[in-house]
Structures are given as structure tokens and as C-alpha cells.
Amino acid sequence: MQQLIGFGYWRSLYEPSLPDPAWFVDASWDKTERQQVAYYLSQGHLSCTWMGFSWCRFRCGIPAGAMGASDLTDGIYCWPQGLAHYISKHALRLPPELVQYILAQPAFPTEQARQALSSHDMNLDWWRTQQGSNPTAKSFLSETDREINNFIRLYDRNQLFFEDYTEDGLRAIIQLAQELKSNLNA
Numbered sequence: 001m002q003q004l005i006g007f008g009y010w011r012s013l014y015e016p017s018l019p020d021p022a023w024f025v026d027a028s029w030d031k032t033e034r035q036q037v038a039y040y041l042s043q044g045h046l047s048c049t050w051m052g053f054s055w056c057r058f059r060c061g062i063p064a065g066a067m068g069a070s071d072l073t074d075g076i077y078c079w080p081q082g083l084a085h086y087i088s089k090h091a092l093r094l095p096p097e098l099v100q101y102i103l104a105q106p107a108f109p110t111e112q113a114r115q116a117l118s119s120h121d122m123n124l125d126w127w128r129t130q131q132g133s134n135p136t137a138k139s140f141l142s143e144t145d146r147e148i149n150n151f152i153r154l155y156d157r158n159q160l161f162f163e164d165y166t167e168d169g170l171r172a173i174i175q176l177a178q179e180l181k182s183n184l185n186a
């Protein structure tokens with residue numbers, strides 16, 4: 001099965017090893033390029049639907065329903081429907097190799113996207129290595145502060161267990177829980 005290369009998936013309490021959207025904010029990005037990239041992404045074909053709506057990591061107030069709950073694809077890459085919001089409202093700039101790839105397409109590869117729809121296996125290895133231009137910036141890890149408190153409570157009760165995590169994934173979650181806890185006590 002063909003693997004799609006995922007990008008635009010963000011860090012959260014339960015996915016701490018993904019990049020933070022704040023790392024990619026670059027208001028100086030050329031407007032025309034930004035529009036071209038946003039337009040390309042908007043033409044993606046629906047590849048699969050997640051169980052819940054995505055929420056904005058900057059907590060800007062956009063209703064979660066407006067962010068979408070699906071993944072889009074062009075047959076090579078796949079990205080969440082809500083990525084367009086970050087690019088147009090929060091001035092995110094995608095990594096240069098992605099921008100070059102998108103701008104090099106003469107038109108949206110509709111046929112290629114259609115053929116990929118039956119296989120939405122996604123590989124995030126490349127995306128996990130991306131650090132943007134400002135790797136110390138931070139957005140929110142959860143939609144509400146209450147979720148953070150709840151996360152810490154689960155950690156304290158030793159209930160942060162998820163079958164589908166890898167060893168590295170679990171280690172990242174535990175490290176995050178410890179960090180959040182020490183911030184709380186600081």
C-alpha cells in the first residue's frame with residue numbers, strides 16, 4: 001500500500017512529539033506564494049475523516065466545526081483540512097521543500113489524488129523532524145486548560161496508558177506530563 005506523506009499535524013497533549021504550529025509563523029512570507037499554497041491545499045481530495053473536529057492551537061476563537069475533521073490529499077501528501085486556517089489566519093509558512101513542490105505543480109493533480117483515496121496510510125516521519133523558523137515558540141497543547149489539569153490528574157493516578165503508543169511516544173507523553181506538573185507547581 002502506498003503511504004501518503006503527512007504534514008500540518010500538530011502537537012497536543014496526546015501527540016507531544018509532533019511540531020508546534022507556532023514554530024512556523026512567518027508573517028513576512030510573500031503574499032502571492034501564501035495564496036497559491038493555500039489555494040492548492042484547498043483543492044485536496046477528502047482522504048479520511050477523523051472521529052472529532054480539530055481545534056485551533058492558538059485558541060483564536062474559531063469554532064472547532066469550522067476547522068474540519070478530515071484529511072485532504074493530492075495523492076503524494078496528506079494534510080488536515082484545518083491547515084488552511086493556520087496559513088491564512090495565523091501566518092504559518094510551510095517548510096521550503098513543500099512550498100517548492102506545491103508551486104512546481106502546473107495544476108492540482110486531480111487524477112493522482114483520486115487514485116490515492118483507497119490508501120490513506122500516512123507516514124509522519126519527515127514531518128516530525130520539521131522545526132520551522134522559530135522552534136522555541138509555543139501554542140496551546142489543549143483546547144482548554146481543564147484538559148491539561150485532567151491530563152496531569154491521569155498521570156498522577158498512573159492512568160496515562162494507551163495501547164497504540166510506541167515506546168518513544170509513551171516516553172514523550174510522560175515527559176510532557178512531568179513538565180506540565182512542574183510548571184504547575186512553579
Ligand SMILES: [Zn+2]
Binds near residue numbers: 056
Ligand atoms: Zn485560529
